[in-house]
Every structure is written in C-alpha cells, then in structure tokens.
Amino acid sequence: MIFGVWFYYWLSFYPGLLTNDSYNQWAQANGFQLYSEWHPLVHTFLIKFTTFINHSPSVFLFIQIFFGALTVVYILGKLLKNGAPIFLCSIISLLYALYPINGILMVSLWKDIPYSILLLLLFYMISEIVFNTASAEKRTFNIFSFTIVSILTALFRKNGLLVVIISLIILMIYVKKKRFLISIVIFFFSIFSFNFFTSKILHAEKSPTYEALSIPMQQVSATYKMGGKIPPKEQAYFNKILPEKLWRENYNDKTVDFIKYNANFNGDIIENQPKVFLLHWSKLLKYNPKIFIKSFLNQTASIWRFYTPNGYKINIHGGLEITGTRENYYDDEKIAPLDTEKKLISNYETYKARAKRNNIKPMRYKDFKNKVLRAYKPLKNDTKSRFGQKVLSEIYHIVNDKLQKYIVRGALAVLILLVATTISIIKYGVLKSTLIFMVPYLNLFSLIISAPATDFRYIYSLVFSIIPILLTVIYPPIQEENVDKF
Template sequence: MKKTYLLGAASFVAALFLAFTAIFYFQPIRNAHPLLIVFITLVLFGLLVYSRSFVHTVNGWTRAKKISLAIFMPLFTVLAGLSLLGDQQYLADNHWLVKTAVYLGLFLTIALVVLSIIKLLLSIQTPAGEQKVSPFYVLLYMLPMLGASLVMFIAFYPAAMTPDSLSQWEQSETKEFTNWHPVMFTWLIMFLRKIWDSPGIIALFQVVALALTMGYMGYLMKRFKVNTWILWVVLIVAAIVPVNSIMSIIIWKDVLYSTSLLFFSLLILLLVKTKGLETKKVSFVLLFLLGSFMLVFFRHNGFPVFVITMIAALIMYRRMWKQLLPMTLGIIIIHQVITGPVYTKLDVVDSDPQEALSIPTQQIANIVTKNGDMTEEQREYINRLMPLELWPEKYNPSSVDPIKFSWGEYDRWVIYDDPAQYAKHWAQLVLQNPGLAVEAFLDETSLVWQMRLEEDGHMNRFVTNIYYGNEFNLLNQVIYPKVTYSAQLYLKVDTEAEEFLWRPAVYLFFITLFLYVAYLRNNWRIWLILLPIALNTAAVMATMPAQDFRYLFNASLFFYAALLISLLNFDDKGGSLRE
C-alpha cells in the first residue's frame, strides 16, 4: 500500500513538472492561468497512470518491434517538439538549466502523449478477416461529408475561385491550353460547362467526388470489421471540421487531386490488406484505373507518385505481377500519349520551368539579403537575374511569388538560356553558405514541417468568393443570408487552437503516428500505404512556391483514413506484436 502511495506521489510530482515546463514552452509561465496549470497537471497525471503498464506490454513484443519503438519515440518526439517551436524570446533571460528543463519537459510530455495514444489504439481490438458488405454503404457513409459540403455550397454559391481558377476557366473558353495548371482539369471544366455553364457545376462535381471517396473509405473499413460507432464518429468529425467542407467548393486542381490521392491510397490499403488477391477482381481493376488516371493527370507530381508507388508494389507483391503490371503500364502509356502527341497536336504550352525552382530561388535570395559569401562572378550573375539591390526588397522567406512574378525586373531567360550555368552558381552559393541555404529551405517549406504558425507567419488557407473584378463577370450570390453569415463565423480562425486545423504538419505527424501503430499491430508492409502521401509531401516540399494549405490538403483527408487503418488487424502471423 505504501509503495502505491509513493508511486502515486512521484507520478503527481512528475506531472506537475511536465505541466510547468510544457506550458513554459509556449508562453511565459507567469502568464499562465492557475486553472490551466491544474488542468494540464491532472491530465498528465492521468496519462502517467494510464501508460504505466505499457512497459510490461512492450516486454511481450518481438525484438524488431522493440527496436523500432526505441528508434521511433525519440525521433518522433524531438521532431514534433521542434515543429511546435515558436517565438521564445521570454526564455532568453532565464538560466540555461531552466531552458534545458523546459525543452526536456516538453519532449517528455510529447513522449507521454504519444505512448498513451499508442496504448489506446492498440487496446482497440478489430476482428481479423473481412465481411461481405453491400456497395450501398458507400452512399450511406458519404452523407456526412456531402451534407457539410452542400452547406458550404449554399453559403458561398456558386463556388469560390482565385486567379488560378479563372485562368483555367478562361482556357475552357479560348481553347488555348497551357500546362501551367493541368490540362485535364481544364478539359473537365469544359465538359461540365456543357451541362451547366456555371462554376457551380464544377463545385458540385468536387463535392460529390470527395463525398463518394469518404463513403468508399467507410465502406472499406466496415468490410474490414472496424467498429461501426468508431467509423461513424470519424466520418462525422471529418465532415464537421471546416477544413474539408470549405475546400470542396473551391475550384482548384488541388481539391480533385487530393481526393484522388486519398482514393489511390485506399486502393493500396486494399492491395496490402488482401495480400494482392484483390487485384484479381474486375471491380478493383476498374477502380484502380479510375483512381490512377485522376492521380496522374490532376497535378504534375501525381505521375512520379504513381510510378514509384507501383514499382514498390510490384516488388512487394511480385507474385501478382500479371495483374499489377498491365494496369501500371496502361496508366503510364495513357499518360505519355496524352502529354506527348495529344498535347503537341493541341499546341499545349508547357508550364513555366520556374515553378520547379522555388527553393533555389529562395536560397539565392536569402544569401543575397543576408550578405552571404559570394564571389564577384556570382554577384554579376545574380545581378543579371535581378538587380542586387532589389533582392532584399522582393524576398519573402515564406513565398517565392514576389520574386517569381516580378516580370519587369526578374529575368528568367538568364536561367532558360543556360540552365547549367544557373545550376553551377546555385550549387556554389549553397556550398559557400550552407547555414543560409538551410534557413531559406526551412522557411519556404515550413508548411510541411511546422505545426505551430509563428506570430509573424502567414499562410493562405481558403477563399469563399469568386475573385472580384474578373473579366467573366462571375459573381457570388447570397441565397440564405443566415447560412452565409453562420458559415463565415464557423470558418473564422480566431485562436491558436483553430490555427492548428489549418497546419498540414499536424496531420502529417499524426498520420505517421497512426501508420506506426498499424505497423506495430501488423507488419512492415503497412508502410506501402503511407508511400503515396510521403512521396507527394516530398514533391511538394521540393517545389513549394508559397504557404498555401491547398498544396497539402490531401494530408487532412488521409488523416482520417490513417486513424482507421491503425485499428485494422491484417491477420499476418509473421507481423504480430507477440513473440
């Protein structure tokens, strides 16, 4: 009994330490409300008590799973802590021991939360195998997302459009196509406008496509015996979180692309869960061709995501190569034919190569702005790109657009006339100024890795209107003022907690954690399901031009799939936790 009391007291002291240090990580501790400190302390005390027995659970795991946990926990914890780092000037005048305690406490707090999540998810038992489910459930499970999206459609009728949207709308009229934005999306707009010549038809198409995909996710999870109550809670939360419903009515290629990436990932789940046997079904072949077609054509980085994922799938499930290879080659051939001879026949203008040079441009700009190490030859070359005195003026650490769209000053033909010369100077500057180069890279890609938006940070979340003053005289119409007003209030971001809903990094960290739990429950093949999202994130990170949520909208969608996947039992004897 005495030992129990001592353990409880020690846990409470530990919880108090974690509470103080974790709060101090985000704000001056003297500003924290006493009730907040008490609440956080009690929550952490509860988590300490809850996770105490987890050590005994781990003892029964296989050696490989134990090693994976020893690697995953410190790596995930530290990266998550750094991702939450904000402006901490208030810590500057504290003793180094205080600073060390604050950081250590925050990392330990994250570790405790992560261990508790792992234990909780692993404690939820889903029966192995699968059950026969009527396709009707796709329509049933799509209702939450469909309802939430239709509310946004009514609130901001007929759609929301930015200059990018209007550019493709214009191409659908002039038939003069440019591949700056995927031509396939422009062709879809042309087709839908024949049914109803209004942006509303494109918005409705996106709404239905997203709702059907979420319905298909629900159908698959029911087929794999996920608890019905859990399934409905996840689908309803996905619908009521404002991120997903408002994005569905904005006419961007990213919406359909993100939807197709979720759908493609669900097909990869089906492949892994059935050990490749699903490929023998005609229904899978048809869905695979549809999902893959949308994936490779609705954003440029979709094609490499598809190819690399399918190469990995062919290696892992090489016994099913007769089914997988023809489908893969079919999509590749279709893509090459359309983007080659067909685009040539239609005089499709290639996209601006500058789109792929966002990171190098930002690195050069940061080096010039911070007076980095440069030779006279390098200064002369950079001055040819844009006068040296303009770089500090145009440089925005989180967006390359001010430089890229300085049409009168930024001479991109210097790059196009001699790409090798540009590559040489950029590589030299990076090697001479590695610190400034890394700084520029992290600033430009903060949307991917930073969960906490800094106080002076900026990101583009969403729009609710058609761009004002457009030449097509497209206007929004308020159908029900109360619905529009309520939707505007619902979408408003007033607090830091609400801001987290619009940070893709939050979803990416949780996706990684959920898939790791799925690995612990099953086997290493589970990581194939994460591969499409990981590849897409890497591609976006390599070319990110600005802090636009839409670039990683797919992460907020796959988040819900990853949570449900973490509950699945793949019934693979070789991948169980127990020895």
C-alpha cells in the same frame, strides 16, 4: 451527412471560390487563353466539359463535393467491414463534415482538391492490394478502378506523376500478377498518349522550368536579403535574372511569388539553362548553408511547424472571394466600359503574342472580347443563401485569424503519419509497411522539395487522408481465403 454540409457551402458561396489559378484555368476552359501545362490539363478539360451542362464552375464543384463525400464514406464503409466501431466512424464523418477548412476547400476551383481525394483513394486501393483482399467476383472492377485512379492521380499534379510512377514500380516487384502488369502498361500508355495529345496536337504551353525551382530561388533571395556571401561571378549571374535590389526587396519567407511575378524577373535565363542556375545556386549553398536551411524551413513551415510565431500566418485561401468580392469583366464593362476596354485590349495583345510564339493562329479581338465577357458573366457572387455566406465567412475568418494554431496544422498530420508508420512496422514488418505507406510518404517528400509557398492547400493532400490512413493500419483490410492478389 458529409455531402449535405458541403452542399450548404456550395449554395452559400455559389458559383464557387476562385483565386488567380482558378481564373487562369477558367480562361483556358473558355477558350480565351492558350492551353497550358502550368495547371493540369485534365482538370481544365473536366471543367470545360462540365460547362456544357451549365456554363458555370458550380457544376464542376458540385461533382467535386459529391466525389469527395463519396470517397470518404466509401473508405469508412470499408473500415466498418474490417472491424472499426460504427461510433468511431460516425465521429470521423462529423469531423469531415464540420471541419471548416474542408467546406471552404471543397467549393474552391483548385487542382489540389480533387488530387487530395484521389490520393486517399489510391492509398486505400494499394493497402488492399498489399493485404490481398480483392474478392474473386470484383477482380475486374478492382483492376479497372485502380488503373483509372492511378492515371487521374498522376495527371492532376506534377508531383502526383512522380508519386504514382514510383509506387507502381515498387508494387510491380511485389505483385507479380499478369493482370496487374496489364494495368501498369495501360497506365503508362494513357499517360504517354495524353501528353502526346496535349503537346503535339493542342500545342499546350510548357510549364516554366523555374516553377519547379521555387525553393532554390527563394534561397537565393534570402541570401541577398540576409547579407550572405555572394561571390562576384554568382552575383553577376543572378543579377541578370533579377537586379540585386529586387532580389533583396522581394524576399518573402512564405512565398516565392514576389520574385517570379516581378516585372523585371528574367525567367528565360533559368528556362534556357536550368543546370547553369543550379550550378550557381550550389555555389551559394557552399558559402551560406545556414541561410539556405533557414529559408527552406520558413518556406515549408506549413508542413512541419507546430508553433506559430506572433503575426505569422499560413495562407489558407485567397480570402477576398469568401467575402463576396470578385474580379468580373462582365460587370466592369457595364460600369466603366472605356477602362474595361483598355484592359481587354492589353490582355488580348498578351494573348496574341503568346499564340504567335506557339505557332497558333490567334482569334480576332472581337471574338476574344466576347469569350471573356461570356466567361465572366456567371462568376458574379450569386449566393443562394446570404445567411450561409455571412455565417460561413465569419467562421472562416475566425479560423484564419484566431484558430489557425489549433486546427490548421500540417505538422499534426505528419506526426499522425509517423505514429501510423510505427504501428504498422510493429504489426506487419518493414516490407509491408513500406508498400502501404508509399503514397503518403512520396507525396510528402515531393511537397518538401518543391512547395512554392506556405499555403495550406499543398499539405491538404496529407491532412485530408491522415485519419483513414491511421485507421487502415489499426483495422486492416480483411484477408480473404483462396483469393490471389488481384
């Protein structure tokens, strides 16, 4: 049922919903942009692999909706076995299927979606380890699947790496079993090998350091905007990164994009000496604590805010593609060949400069152009159900414009997490609860300190998991006799 509903979204928005991040990864997968660690390369490679089946993002998205539906059903099946009523599990299945944000995001080419699915799997696998329920005949499969899920979760997002490493270290203290330790060794070896391959063999571009400093940059901008105190030394430093006028004009309480994507933004100053940036930032914090706190709360509003001020919106999706509007060089080249050629030449010069900077031999312009046009050819709006696209687009806009305050709420997921934690502590004690909830809390804290914008997709990793998390505490994995942990 879940797959069937999401499959209809897939047909309606075929070949999928893409935004700027999606286009960037699609370009890397199609070979006309350099591999970059800005987006998880494992995601890029999987997209590239699926193009051998059919040259379209639709293949990857089909696998994504199948994997998502299968994960939810797998865990609901486990909960049924543990005593959850079938009526309750059926209602939850309906919620997963009919919650419109699920349908929209499941057909979006974003790293955040498979990461959210993997995080749910990792949570439940760890809960099974803590409750000691791995059956004797499935031990090898459990270890294998846990290792694979851990590796993928760590590779699909940078904060995912932090979540998994800390979880494994804590779990290693609790589960002192040889085969579990082997699983951890395989995990670290795989992560190291993958990073060595992408960095030393593929020469993938490093993700800019300032990407991890979105909240501090936003706070600096807020200080300019709100007339905070900026000592002359700090002002001289920050004005080298971005002129004072632009720090002030480009402040947006929902996203840092207007700062870091400004043509005058000099990120190399931060990149070369991030500690110096943080030193000057800490000086501003000393003089402007109220502004810093207000800016931080605004930027993380999608995580904690129940009340929505008039005119305030959490960004759910790019929106344009939901109505069928798409960027497409393949179509543009037919309509306006000269203008398209100018854009392609400009893009090629950017690509060539980046290639030389990374000691990579650039391809010829002719090859570059052919790759671009071939990559964009399947990206046109090719819906398999115009009625579905029209109806689902209308539903999305109703949710975005009128129902946000009711059903797009990271704060509700956080509240349920706190309730589930309280129940767990009462039932199982602090130690066991700490182990059970490591993954969702570490993920939540990583979002709080690094969220670059008030986009719902960042908190979606918790929203997607929260009901199974609560039910796992109420209906824990059944303790089996004579079976050791792993």
